[in-house]
Amino acid sequence: MTTTEPAPTEAEERPVGFGRLLRKEDPRLIRGMGKFVDDIQMPGMLHLAILRSPMAHAKIVSIDKSAAEAHPKVVAVITGEDLAEQGLAWMPTLSNDVQAVLATDKVRFQHQEVAFVVAEDRYSARDALELIEVDYEWIDPVVDVRSAMDADTPVIRDDLEGKTDNHIFDWETGDEAATNAIFESADVVVSEEIIYPRVHPAPMETCGCVADVERVSGQLTLWSTTQAPHAHRTVYALVAGLPEHKIRVIAPDIGGGFGNKVPIYPGYVCAIVASLVIGKPVKWMEDRTENLVSTGFARDYVMQGEIAATKDGKILAVRTNVLADHGAFNGVAAPTKYPAGFFGVFTGSYDLEAAYCKMQAVYTNKAPGGVAYACSFRITEAVYLIERIVDCLAYELEMDPAELRLKNFIQPDQFPYESKTGWVYDSGDYEPAMRLAMEMAGYDELRREQAEKREKGELMGIGISFFTEAVGAGPRKDMDILGLGMADGCELRIHPTGKAVVRLSVKTQGQGHETTFAQIVAEEIGIPPEDIEVIHGDTDNTPFGLGTYGSRSTPVSGAAAALVTRKVRDKAQIIASGMLEVSVADLEWVKGSFHVKGDPSKSVTIQDIAMKAHGAGDLPEGIEGGLEAQICYNPENLTYPFGAYICVVDIDPGTAVVKVRRFIAVDDCGTQINPMIIEGQVHGGLADGVGMAMMEMIAFDEDGNCLGGSLMDYLIPTALETPDWETGHTVTPSPHHPIGAKGIGESATVGSPPAVVNAIVDALKPYGIRHADMPLTPSRVWETMRGNHTPPI
Amino acid sequence: MQVTMTVNGNEVSEEIEPRHLLVHFIRDQLGLTGTHWGCDTSNCGTCVVLIDGEPTKSCTTLAAMTGGHEVTTVEGLEVDNVLDPVQEGFMQCHGLQCGFCTPGMMLTARALLDSNPNPSEDVIREAISGQICRCTGYSTIVRSIQWAAEHESAVSIGSPA
Numbered sequence: 001m002t003t004t005e006p007a008p009t010e011a012e013e014r015p016v017g018f019g020r021l022l023r024k025e026d027p028r029l030i031r032g033m034g035k036f037v038d039d040i041q042m043p044g045m046l047h048l049a050i051l052r053s054p055m056a057h058a059k060i061v062s063i064d065k066s067a068a069e070a071h072p073k074v075v076a077v078i079t080g081e082d083l084a085e086q087g088l089a090w091m092p093t094l095s096n097d098v099q100a101v102l103a104t105d106k107v108r109f110q111h112q113e114v115a116f117v118v119a120e121d122r123y124s125a126r127d128a129l130e131l132i133e134v135d136y137e138w139i140d141p142v143v144d145v146r147s148a149m150d151a152d153t154p155v156i157r158d159d160l161e162g163k164t165d166n167h168i169f170d171w172e173t174g175d176e177a178a179t180n181a182i183f184e185s186a187d188v189v190v191s192e193e194i195i196y197p198r199v200h201p202a203p204m205e206t207c208g209c210v211a212d213v214e215r216v217s218g219q220l221t222l223w224s225t226t227q228a229p230h231a232h233r234t235v236y237a238l239v240a241g242l243p244e245h246k247i248r249v250i251a252p253d254i255g256g257g258f259g260n261k262v263p264i265y266p267g268y269v270c271a272i273v274a275s276l277v278i279g280k281p282v283k284w285m286e287d288r289t290e291n292l293v294s295t296g297f298a299r300d301y302v303m304q305g306e307i308a309a310t311k312d313g314k315i316l317a318v319r320t321n322v323l324a325d326h327g328a329f330n331g332v333a334a335p336t337k338y339p340a341g342f343f344g345v346f347t348g349s350y351d352l353e354a355a356y357c358k359m360q361a362v363y364t365n366k367a368p369g370g371v372a373y374a375c376s377f378r379i380t381e382a383v384y385l386i387e388r389i390v391d392c393l394a395y396e397l398e399m400d401p402a403e404l405r406l407k408n409f410i411q412p413d414q415f416p417y418e419s420k421t422g423w424v425y426d427s428g429d430y431e432p433a434m435r436l437a438m439e440m441a442g443y444d445e446l447r448r449e450q451a452e453k454r455e456k457g458e459l460m461g462i463g464i465s466f467f468t469e470a471v472g473a474g475p476r477k478d479m480d481i482l483g484l485g486m487a488d489g490c491e492l493r494i495h496p497t498g499k500a501v502v503r504l505s506v507k508t509q510g511q512g513h514e515t516t517f518a519q520i521v522a523e524e525i526g527i528p529p530e531d532i533e534v535i536h537g538d539t540d541n542t543p544f545g546l547g548t549y550g551s552r553s554t555p556v557s558g559a560a561a562a563l564v565t566r567k568v569r570d571k572a573q574i575i576a577s578g579m580l581e582v583s584v585a586d587l588e589w590v591k592g593s594f595h596v597k598g599d600p601s602k603s604v605t606i607q608d609i610a611m612k613a614h615g616a617g618d619l620p621e622g623i624e625g626g627l628e629a630q631i632c633y634n635p636e637n638l639t640y641p642f643g644a645y646i647c648v649v650d651i652d653p654g655t656a657v658v659k660v661r662r663f664i665a666v667d668d669c670g671t672q673i674n675p676m677i678i679e680g681q682v683h684g685g686l687a688d689g690v691g692m693a694m695m696e697m698i699a700f701d702e703d704g705n706c707l708g709g710s711l712m713d714y715l716i717p718t719a720l721e722t723p724d725w726e727t728g729h730t731v732t733p734s735p736h737h738p739i740g741a742k743g744i745g746e747s748a749t750v751g752s753p754p755a756v757v758n759a760i761v762d763a764l765k766p767y768g769i770r771h772a773d774m775p776l777t778p779s780r781v782w783e784t785m786r787g788n789h790t791p792p793i
Numbered sequence: 794m795q796v797t798m799t800v801n802g803n804e805v806s807e808e809i810e811p812r813h814l815l816v817h818f819i820r821d822q823l824g825l826t827g828t829h830w831g832c833d834t835s836n837c838g839t840c841v842v843l844i845d846g847e848p849t850k851s852c853t854t855l856a857a858m859t860g861g862h863e864v865t866t867v868e869g870l871e872v873d874n875v876l877d878p879v880q881e882g883f884m885q886c887h888g889l890q891c892g893f894c895t896p897g898m899m900l901t902a903r904a905l906l907d908s909n910p911n912p913s914e915d916v917i918r919e920a921i922s923g924q925i926c927r928c929t930g931y932s933t934i935v936r937s938i939q940w941a942a943e944h945e946s947a948v949s950i951g952s953p954a
Contacts, residue, residue: 022884022885022887023884023887025892026883026884026889026892027884029889029892029895030867030876030880030883030884030889030892030895030899031827031867031868031870031871031880032825032826032827032828032866032867032868032896033827034827034892034893035826036826036829036893038820038826038829038830039820039826041821041824122817122821123810123812123813201927202927203891203893203927204829204831204837204839204891204893204894204925204926204927205829205831205891205893206831253891253892254891255829255831255891255892255893256890256891256893256927256928258927287833288831288832288833288834288837289833509891510889510890510891510892510893510928511890512890676887677887679887679933680887680890680928680929680933683929683930683931683932683933684890684927684928684929684930685930686930687927687929687930687931688927710832710833710834710836711832711834711836711837711925712834712836716925716927718921718922718923718924718925718931719917719918719919719921719922719931719934719935720918720919720922722930722931722932724914724932724935725930725932
């Protein structure tokens with residue numbers, strides 16, 4: 001089925017199930033009545049502020065905190081040494097590395113956490129930071145990722161026993177020999193260094209928490225900006241030795257996450273320690289600079305890309321060598337067996353004969369992180385690589401990039417398709433999506449317009465990307481984070497009056513779970529969404545699961561919600577058979593009620609059944625009272641959403657300013673739960689793509705000073721840099737997901753950067769430009785036009 | 794020092810430090826947490842409130858400077874259980890996702906429509922260009938403001954979904 005997105009209309013009928021439905025979250029948020037972490041006030045609550053290193057690499061010689069401690073409103077000043085006495089100076093990262101909570105021996109990136117102050121108010125806490133005297137001894141920083149493994153380079157992680165270099169891991173995938181053989185004999189080979197610079201998710205709400213440890217019971221309640229409350233609870237139990245049943249993590253309203261709120265940051269641990277020691281609630285909220293310079297960044301891959309093809313444009317193989325900058329601690333949030341995340345899908349949407357990737361990851365004196373910013377576990381980098389190198393091939397072959405892609409797509413009858421790097425794509429039908437995007441764009445007309453403009457010396461570019469994602473991590477046989485299987489629980493209770501409450505292990509940061517999960521339950525059991533309350537973000541009140549990131553909520557938790565509802569419905573059917581005095585097999589489900597087959601007048605609604613389940617009188621033999629169930633869903637495979645994007649840009653030759661004139665996005669996320677929310681998810685990701693392609697980069701100077709430490713330096717698109725998005729969709733359900741849904745949260749962030757870059761490079765074709773690296777700011781475009789393009793790192 | 798101002802139609806008089814930022818005064822002292830804080834540099838606009846009807850970034854305004862002025866926060870948009878058409882528009886057109894930038898966006902929209910009841914798309918984009926939304930990509934915010942412009946005269950009561 002191929003349709004275009006209808007324009008939003010008002011006052012549509014509310015669907016009992018899938019369809020456009022206004023959000024249940026909105027009435028509180030548009031009144032300013034959301035409850036975000038910084039909104040929490042408690043009696044006696046103290047404020048925590050963190051002292052950070054001004055240097056990227058330095059030995060800590062001494063810390064004098066006496067003046068800060070003497071501040072009349074300061075309650076405590078804690079250093080790394082203080083934490084070390086409690087065995088709390090280091091914590092595990094999500095990649096089985098360790099990270100300093102507060103530096104003890106030396107600092108390893110600029111703005112690393114060195115000490116913290118707890119004071120009566122937020123102003124005093126920050127005042128006192130300036131009273132702490134730290135004596136540092138400079139060590140040459142490792143800033144250039146390309147020289148991190150050179151013999152004479154300082155060793156950053158001398159805290160690790162026996163460490164003599166800055167190596168983290170080597171990783172490879174695919175068949176090296178088969179790939180090399182194809183490259184040796186191919187008609188055409190194109191190589192290009194393709195860089196995905198370091199960027200930052202920069203959610204509008206920074207990270208923070210309120211920790212409250214009750215002194216007598218030892219109960220810790222932590223209100224926290226977390227996308228994964230259950231996983232965090234377990235890690236806190238492991239780090240601090242607190243009993244897990246005494247930890248309650250609450251993620252209230254979250255002001256955007258995009259992966260930035262997956263890791264555990266030192267600030268959270270500091271607040272917990274502070275509350276534990278002082279016996280009062282303690283709030284820690286980052287300022288914007290702290291967020292940008294110290295929390296989970298994304299990307300930072302230097303990729304040598306190579307593609308081999310026949311002279312008529314059949315792509316044969318792809319090969320890449322990647323250098324990955326992981327910063328000072330390996331803080332990547334990725335499944336244990338996947339140190340490079342799901343980069344293995346770099347073969348894209350094309351039917352190749354062979355592929356090979358070799359990667360080396362290294363430490364540098366930069367903030368830790370690596371997987372964040374809606375990247376679907378490094379698929380962003382993979383898609384950028386393949387979609388950029390395919391365009392480079394089109395350039396060399398002098399072939400239309402749309403035609404080249406159409407010629408090489410995996411065909412519908414090849415699904416499930418096992419890629420040359422071992423990923424089993426569940427379903428796909430790529431050509432209709434590509435054709436729809438081209439039709440919406442008026443592709444042929446755009447090319448004609450471009451040809452005319454080129455005649456006149458005007459710079460217009462048309463960029464295409466076609467992406468396939470792998471989301472919904474993941475099958476527990478393959479995927480865990482710190483040993484925790486990547487499954488998700490779900491619990492559904494139908495109350496006697498037929499109202500319901502569904503409890504999720506995932507957590508919205510704006511995606512609208514309170515609406516879409518009510519719709520999933522409604523679709524399955526026929527209770528209107530307004531009668532279904534969605535509870536999430538509270539470990540005491542929801543079943544265990546790994547949280548929301550990597551577009552996994554719908555593929556994993558959405559499946560759990562559908563299946564738990566079916567489980568309840570199965571029980572309801574047995575109760576209905578007793579009420580109607582027929583056998584279970586004689587009942588037919590019509591959304592919301594069971595009918596006797598052949599006699600629709602005999603029926604009971606789900607609400608009738610709910611009352612019966614809790615009410616007086618006998619139930620069928622062996623059936624307990626109540627109408628509720630809980631499950632834990634272990635996905636059979638990942639899901640593979642895909643999409644076709646076309647970007648049109650105009651470049652002012654006199655200033656090199658790029659204007660994104662149009663952006664057409666056709667997405668296929670399988671079955672659609674709420675088209676309004678899907679469109680919103682796509683729009684947001686498209687803006688991210690414009691930002692990364694043209695504006696955003698966390699850069700460093702040669703001393704390791706972060707140059708992207710404020711929103712004046714780290715540029716994020718506004719309404720002026722972004723066009724009115726044009727969206728469409730096709731629907732190719734996932735065969736293994738209970739409702740056929742695939743997930744949409746990150747599709748556009750993954751798919752849009754190559755479309756924008758391809759458009760800009762296409763506009764610069766008259767200059768003989770085949771490749772230019774992000775961010776394509778006016779100055780970088782200007783230099784590129786003059787043959788002075790330099791890599792950003 | 795003492796500062797006296799009108800906030801959402803009510804006179805408030807409070808003891809403050811001269812350095813207190815308006816955003817902290819509103820949030821911490823008055824308890825109106827619908828005004829959010831997102832950067833320190835006047836770039837993100839999540840802290841926008843109206844001062845005498847003008848959109849103003851409260852993270853770089855001293856509370857002391859606001860003495861004698863009228864401040865409107867998001868909590869002041871709904872009057873007697875009737876939503877501002879801007880609020881209704883944001884719900885109808887999916888103009889918000891996480892909801893963090895939304896109060897500031899809505900207040901800027903309110904000020905825009907007060908001065909220009911029928912703004913073009915370009916004018917709307919210009920009006921909100923001092924504010925960042927990381928979720929929506931702005932198109933639905935533009936549509937929300939257009940919805941509000943079209944429904945300014947309608948009296949609507951916000952109905953939870």
